[in-house]
Amino acid sequence: MKTLTCDVCKSIITTPVNTRNYFHMVHREICESCHDKLELQLKPIVRTKMPFDYEWFNNLVRDSVEKAIQKGRFDVK
Numbered sequence: 721m722k723t724l725t726c727d728v729c730k731s732i733i734t735t736p737v738n739t740r741n742y743f744h745m746v747h748r749e750i751c752e753s754c755h756d757k758l759e760l761q762l763k764p765i766v767r768t769k770m771p772f773d774y775e776w777f778n779n780l781v782r783d784s785v786e787k788a789i790q791k792g793r794f795d796v797k
């Protein structure tokens with residue numbers, strides 16, 4: 721059986737389906753719960769960015785994910 725490990729919280733994702741129970745982004749595997757936290761963390765930042773810039777967003781996602789990987793979690797309540 722195919723399984724994946726979340727790069728942030730190290731939880732095992734069984735029968736992974738991309739964009740359903742895990743997300744492959746910035747060359748990392750992220751579980752659904754971490755992806756929810758990433759969205760929560762980025763939403764207020766993204767709201768202030770007008771006009772929206774895809775490259776800026778990509779960098780923001782990468783930085784946030786790399787920081788979360790170092791800490792083992794996203795900093796959201």
Ligand SMILES: [Zn+2]
Nearest residue numbers: 726729751754
């Ligand atoms: Zn995770």
